[in-house]
Amino acid sequence: xxxxFDVIVVGAGPAGTSCAYTCAKNGLKVLQIERGEYPGSKNxxxxxxxxxxxxxxxxxFWKEAPLERxxxxxxxxxxxKESAVSFGYKGLExxxxxxxxxxxxxxxxxxxxxxxxxxxGVLLINETVVLECLTENGKVVGVRTDRPDGEIYADVVVxxxxxxxxxxxxxxxxxxxxxxxxxxxxxxxxxxSKDKIxxxxxxxxxxxxxxxxxxxxxxxxxxTAFIYTNKDSxxxxxxTTLSSMIKAKLKPYDLLxxxxxxxxxxxxxxxxESAEYLAHLIPEGGYHxxxxxxxxxxLLAGDAAQLVNAIHRxxxxxxxxxxxxxxxxxxxxxxxxxYSETSLNQYREKLYQSFIIKDLEKYKDAAHTFExxxxxxxxxxxxxxxxxxxxxxxxxxxxxxKQKEIMKSFTSERGTIRVLQDMYxxxxxxx
Amino acid sequence: MHIxxxxxxxxxxxxxxxxxxxxxxxxxxAPAILNPYDAHAVQEAVKITKxxxxxxxxVLSMGPPQAVAVIKKSIEIGADRGFLxxxxxxxxxxxxxxxxxxxxxxxxxxxxxxVDLILCGKHAIDGDTGQVGPGIARRLDIPPVTNVIEVxxxxxxxxTIVIKRKITNGYELIQAQxxxxxxVEKEINSIEYSPMPNMIKAARYEPVIWSVNxxxxxxxxxxxxxxSPTIVGxxxxxxxxxxxxxxxxxxxxxxxxxxxxxxDKKELFAGK
Numbered sequence: 001x002x003x004x005f006d007v008i009v010v011g012a013g014p015a016g017t018s019c020a021y022t023c024a025k026n027g028l029k030v031l032q033i034e035r036g037e038y039p040g041s042k043n044x045x046x047x048x049x050x051x052x053x054x055x056x057x058x059x060x061f062w063k064e065a066p067l068e069r070x071x072x073x074x075x076x077x078x079x080x081k082e083s084a085v086s087f088g089y090k091g092l093e094x095x096x097x098x099x100x101x102x103x104x105x106x107x108x109x110x111x112x113x114x115x116x117x118x119x120x121g122v123l124l125i126n127e128t129v130v131l132e133c134l135t136e137n138g139k140v141v142g143v144r145t146d147r148p149d150g151e152i153y154a155d156v157v158v159x160x161x162x163x164x165x166x167x168x169x170x171x172x173x174x175x176x177x178x179x180x181x182x183x184x185x186x187x188x189x190x191x192x193s194k195d196k197i198x199x200x201x202x203x204x205x206x207x208x209x210x211x212x213x214x215x216x217x218x219x220x221x222x223x224t225a226f227i228y229t230n231k232d233s234x235x236x237x238x239x240t241t242l243s244s245m246i247k248a249k250l251k252p253y254d255l256l257x258x259x260x261x262x263x264x265x266x267x268x269x270x271x272x273e274s275a276e277y278l279a280h281l282i283p284e285g286g287y288h289x290x291x292x293x294x295x296x297x298x299l300l301a302g303d304a305a306q307l308v309n310a311i312h313r314x315x316x317x318x319x320x321x322x323x324x325x326x327x328x329x330x331x332x333x334x335x336x337x338x339y340s341e342t343s344l345n346q347y348r349e350k351l352y353q354s355f356i357i358k359d360l361e362k363y364k365d366a367a368h369t370f371e372x373x374x375x376x377x378x379x380x381x382x383x384x385x386x387x388x389x390x391x392x393x394x395x396x397x398x399x400x401x402k403q404k405e406i407m408k409s410f411t412s413e414r415g416t417i418r419v420l421q422d423m424y425x426x427x428x429x430x431x
Numbered sequence: 432m433h434i435x436x437x438x439x440x441x442x443x444x445x446x447x448x449x450x451x452x453x454x455x456x457x458x459x460x461a462p463a464i465l466n467p468y469d470a471h472a473v474q475e476a477v478k479i480t481k482x483x484x485x486x487x488x489x490v491l492s493m494g495p496p497q498a499v500a501v502i503k504k505s506i507e508i509g510a511d512r513g514f515l516x517x518x519x520x521x522x523x524x525x526x527x528x529x530x531x532x533x534x535x536x537x538x539x540x541x542x543x544x545x546v547d548l549i550l551c552g553k554h555a556i557d558g559d560t561g562q563v564g565p566g567i568a569r570r571l572d573i574p575p576v577t578n579v580i581e582v583x584x585x586x587x588x589x590x591t592i593v594i595k596r597k598i599t600n601g602y603e604l605i606q607a608q609x610x611x612x613x614x615v616e617k618e619i620n621s622i623e624y625s626p627m628p629n630m631i632k633a634a635r636y637e638p639v640i641w642s643v644n645x646x647x648x649x650x651x652x653x654x655x656x657x658x659s660p661t662i663v664g665x666x667x668x669x670x671x672x673x674x675x676x677x678x679x680x681x682x683x684x685x686x687x688x689x690x691x692x693x694x695d696k697k698e699l700f701a702g703k
C-alpha cells in the first residue's frame with residue numbers, strides 16, 4: 001500500500017500552489033503534482049499579477065519574488081483602423097509600496113512561488129501526469145498517475161489542473177465547453193531593450209504600463225488585446241471567444257499578426273525580437289459557467305473552477321484566493337475529521353461570500369450581452385473614433401455645432417431608440 | 432555490492448545559446464540538467480543491483496549547492512543515497528583537480544561502506560573531455576574501462592565483471608577485476624520512466640553535503656583553480672559551415688544524385 005497524504009494538489013499554477021502552500025504551512029502533509037518540467041513551464045497568462053491576493057499569502061513578496069515591473073499606468077484604447085480614443089490612469093504612488101499590481105513572466109514566477117511551498121513542506125513532483133481520480137463508494141480517495149506504481153492516496157484531492165480540467169470532466173463536474181464560454185488567447189513575448197521600452201511607453205526603470213485594446217484589435221469581435229511591459233521584453237496578445245472566431249472565421253495567429261502590424265501598435269514593438277509564442281484557453285463563461293466546486297473528498301480551484309473575471313482580465317488573483325479558501329476548508333475539515341461533500345461544501349460558501357463570486361455575479365450577463373449584440377465592438381468603437389476626430393479637428397466649425405453633428409451622427413447611424421436601448425443594455429450588464 | 436555513480440550538473444547544450452559578442456554561455460537560455468551520460472550510468476547501476484537482487488547505489492557529485500538537483504534526479508532513477516561535495520575551495524577545477532577531489536570523497540565514502548564498482552558517464556556534454564572517470568580510477572589505483580556498452584556479468588564471489596566496450600571497428604568483450612571504474616555510453620540502456628515511489632523519495636531526499644573539511648588528508652594545493660594546470664586560451668563559436676549542396680527529392684533520387692556527384696569527383700578517390 002502506497003503512502004497516504006492529507007492533501008494531493010493537482011497542478012502547480014497560482015491556484016494549486018496557494019492551496020498547497022497554505023495547507024503545508026498549517027502542518028498538513030501535502031503532495032503537489034505538476035505535469036510540466038517545472039512549475040510555470042506550461043502556464044500562460046497575459047502577465048499581470050495582483051498585489052493584494054499574493055500579499056495575503058506571502059506578505060511583502062515583492063522583496064524577493066521575480067517580478068518584472070510594478071504597473072504605474074493602465075491605458076485603455078478604443079481602437080479603429082487608423083485611430084484610437086484612449087483614456088487611462090497613471091499614478092506614481094503605484095510604483096511604491098504597497099503597490100497595486102506587477103507585470104510578471106510566468107515561468108520564473110511560478111517556479112519561485114512553488115519553491116516557497118516546498119519550503120513550507122510541500123512535496124512537489126514534476127513531469128507527472130494525473131490520469132484520473134481514484135474513487136471508492138463515490139468518494140475521491142486519491143489519484144492515479146502515469147508512472148509505474150502510480151497510485152497515491154489522500155483525504156482530499158484538489159483539482160487545480162487548469163481551464164480544461166480533464167479530471168473534473170471525468171468526475172462529471174465539467175461539461176464540454178460551449179464555444180462562447182472560452183476565449184482563445186495567443187500572445188508573444190517580444191524582447192526589446194529596457195531603454196526602448198522606457199522611451200516608447202514613457203516609463204522609467206522599474207515602472208510598468210499596461211494597455212488594453214478594444215475594437216479593431218479583434219477586428220470588432222468580442223475580445224481584447226493587451227500590451228504589458230516587462231523589464232526588457234513586452235507581452236503582446238489578443239483573445240476572442242471561440243464562438244467569435246468561428247463566426248468571423250478568424251485564425252488566432254492571423255489576429256495576432258494583424259495586431260502587431262496595426263499602425264497604432266507597430267511603433268511600440270518595432271525592432272523587437274520574438275522570444276516566445278504561447279496560446280491558451282481562458283474560461284470566460286463567468287458566473288453561469290462555474291461548475292460544482294466541492295464533492296466527496298474533492299475540491300476545484302482556479303481556472304479548473306472557471307474562476308475568471310473576463311471583463312477585468314482578472315484570473316490569477318481569483319486562482320490564488322480560491323486556492324487559499326480551498327486550503328482553509330481542508331484545514332477545518334481535518335479538524336472535524338470529515339471530508340464528505342457536506343463538510344467540504346464550506347468551500348462553496350466561502351467562494352460565494354468572497355469577491356470572487358460576487359464579481360462574477362456582477363458581470364454575469366456582460367459577456368453574453370456583448371457577444372449577442374456585436375454593435376458595441378463593431379459599430380460604437382468606430383463611431384466614437386469618428387466623433388473624437390470631428391470634435392478635435394480644427395476646421396472653423398463652432399464647437400457647439402460639432403457636438404450637434406456628433407449626436408446626430410450617432411442617432412442617424414443606429415436610430416435614437418436603438419442607441420438608448422444599447423446604452424441601457426450595456427449599463428445593465430455591468431452595473 | 433556497493434556501486435557509486437559520479438554525476439555532474441551541466442547546462443542543457445541542446446538548447447543553449449552562445450552570446451556571439453562575448454563568446455560566453457547565455458545562462459538564461461540553458462537550464463541545468465543531469466549530464467545525460469551520467470543518467471545512463473545511474474540507470475545501469477539500478478539494472479545491476481536489480482539483477483543481483485541486492486546492493487546499494489550511492490551517487491556523488493561536486494558542484495554548487497544547486498547541484499543537489501542532479502542527486503535528486505538520480506534518486507528518481509533509483510539511487511539509494513547521495514553525496515555532494517560543495518566548497519569554494521573546489522571552484523574553478525579542471526579535470527585534474529576534479530578527479531582529485533572526487534577520489535578524496537570516494538575514499539571517505541568507502542570508509543563507511545567499501546565501494547565495489549564506480550560508474551561514470553562517458554563524458555560531460557559541456558566539456559566533452561572524458562578525463563575525470565579515468566582520472567579517478569588512476570588515483571584510486573583501480574582499472575578504468577571506458578566506452579562501456581554492456582555489463583554482461585557481475586560475479587560477486589569471484590570479484591569479476593564481464594564488460595562489452597565500444598572500440599573503433601566494433602566492440603570487445605573483456606573481464607575485469609572488482610573494484611573497477613566504468614564509463615558508459617548512452618546505448619548501454621534506456622532510461623526508464625521513474626516509478627511514483629522514487630519520485631516521492633527524491634522530492635523528500637536531502638543529500639549529505641560535505642565541505643573540504645569533511646574530507647581527509649586533502650592536499651589543498653591540488654584543489655580548485657590552484658590545482659588546475661589547464662588554461663583556456665580562447666573560446667569561440669565555430670562558424671556555421673558554408674557552401675555545399677543540399678540534395679532534394681526522395682531517398683532513391685538523393686542516392687542517384689549523390690552517386691553522380693561522386694562519379695564526377697573521382698580525384699577524391701585517387702589514392703585507392
